Amino acid sequence: MKKTCLFLAFLCWSLLSIQAQQYDMLIKNGHVIDPKNQLDEVMDIAIKDQKIARVAKNIAAEDAKKTINAQGMIVSPGLIDIHGHHFFGTVPHRYLSNSFSALPPDGFTFRAGVTTVADAGGAGWRNFRQFKEQVIDRSRTRVLAFINIVGDGMSGVVPREQDQGDMDAKMTAMVARQFPEIIGVKIAHYRGHEWEPYRKAAAAGVAANIPVMVDLGGADPALPLATLFLEILRPGDILTHMYGRNYSGHGPKEAVIDESEKVREHWWTAQKKGLIFDVGHGGGSFYYDIAVPATQQGFWPNTISTDLHTGSMNGGMKDMSNVVSKMMNLGMSLQEAIEASTWKPAQVIQREDLGHLSVGAEADLALFTLHQGAFGFLDSAGESNAGTQRLETELTLRAGSIVWDLNGLGSRPWND
Numbered sequence: 001m002k003k004t005c006l007f008l009a010f011l012c013w014s015l016l017s018i019q020a021q022q023y024d025m026l027i028k029n030g031h032v033i034d035p036k037n038q039l040d041e042v043m044d045i046a047i048k049d050q051k052i053a054r055v056a057k058n059i060a061a062e063d064a065k066k067t068i069n070a071q072g073m074i075v076s077p078g079l080i081d082i083h084g085h086h087f088f089g090t091v092p093h094r095y096l097s098n099s100f101s102a103l104p105p106d107g108f109t110f111r112a113g114v115t116t117v118a119d120a121g122g123a124g125w126r127n128f129r130q131f132k133e134q135v136i137d138r139s140r141t142r143v144l145a146f147i148n149i150v151g152d153g154m155s156g157v158v159p160r161e162q163d164q165g166d167m168d169a170k171m172t173a174m175v176a177r178q179f180p181e182i183i184g185v186k187i188a189h190y191r192g193h194e195w196e197p198y199r200k201a202a203a204a205g206v207a208a209n210i211p212v213m214v215d216l217g218g219a220d221p222a223l224p225l226a227t228l229f230l231e232i233l234r235p236g237d238i239l240t241h242m243y244g245r246n247y248s249g250h251g252p253k254e255a256v257i258d259e260s261e262k263v264r265e266h267w268w269t270a271q272k273k274g275l276i277f278d279v280g281h282g283g284g285s286f287y288y289d290i291a292v293p294a295t296q297q298g299f300w301p302n303t304i305s306t307d308l309h310t311g312s313m314n315g316g317m318k319d320m321s322n323v324v325s326k327m328m329n330l331g332m333s334l335q336e337a338i339e340a341s342t343w344k345p346a347q348v349i350q351r352e353d354l355g356h357l358s359v360g361a362e363a364d365l366a367l368f369t370l371h372q373g374a375f376g377f378l379d380s381a382g383e384s385n386a387g388t389q390r391l392e393t394e395l396t397l398r399a400g401s402i403v404w405d406l407n408g409l410g411s412r413p414w415n416d
Contacts, residue, residue, distance in 0.1 A: 023063055023065070027367070028069055032055070032075045040335060044057065047363045047400045050363055055359065068410055074334070074368040074369075076113070076342060079116075080345040081117045081341075081345075083278060084118065084119060086105045086308075096122050097155040098130065098131075111319070113404075114141070115142060116354055117142070118349060120186050125151050144183045147182050167201075172204040172208075182208075187200075187212065189215060206234070214228070215240050233275055235273055239275060241279075241285035243256065243279065243290045277303075278302065279327065281380075282317060287383075288379045288383055321368070321391045322377070325375075329389060366396050369391070
């Protein structure tokens, strides 16, 4: 009888303890940076049912089933990379559309603190459904997309991306309205002096009420971009590869700085007008001889992105956390770099449900260690720049689940 009473008492205590654990997970003691909510201090974050349940100081550990100590770490919303290439496949000679050059997102996102990506033009209206079924629906990473104005997508710079006959604003807008994962229109690599391809992309963006991302091709002599910036594109449209320059394969194109290393006036005017300037680092689109003078004059990115693909991941770009670190070493504050990687891109792609840690938001988080020391960073020419700080991703949560854990913060010791 005595044993039975003890068992019942223990059972009641256990049930009460379980009921007291109102949260699934608690991130404690981390330095929370949440630009939307203007948080920049040590806070605790409680998670329940895949959502942010509470953000406050000193939430009791016993209120959660699992507690992660983030002391000394940066806690931010999951990073949003609005320029990557993820329409991976096995079809040869397809460049970044169902190809060997694109990358499956889950293998390259979480380890860099990224929880949301936007594929930048891999699919057009002809093959977007295949991209959705092959990649979007099979990835734990939240995968969104800029649909290419070329119906066949980014299937080859020559000749396919030069085919104006396959640039269809009406069909692009119709497909964009059909799939909520499509958050923008992309035009890329067009070579020539005609503005008509850009006007078609802009028309599709207007019809679908989504932004346009421009990746310039080449023209000899270089195109005067004042026409594009001030007459064709709208506030909220995006120029990616903002620190690029002339390089082999794409021919001459206008850089942000002129021959005297001054930021061109129409670039300033366009940014003030509301045009979004995006890093889009890539394998051939970030050069220190452009970025250093431009940033020294105060021309900073609105958004930070990678242009991730097989040609960039093992070069100067590496991954999103490396690009964020690179911009910090050029002079962006940690808070500015986090905003340009979370809340600002969420606004740009019209997904304001993302990029913040508000109560009720999906629990996408990243935990970083900010290392201080002597580091080196490479640009697209293989030239280096010294730095004193580097972000390293410790833990990534996607919808409240741990998807990357570098040092076992979210696990218990095997012999405990």
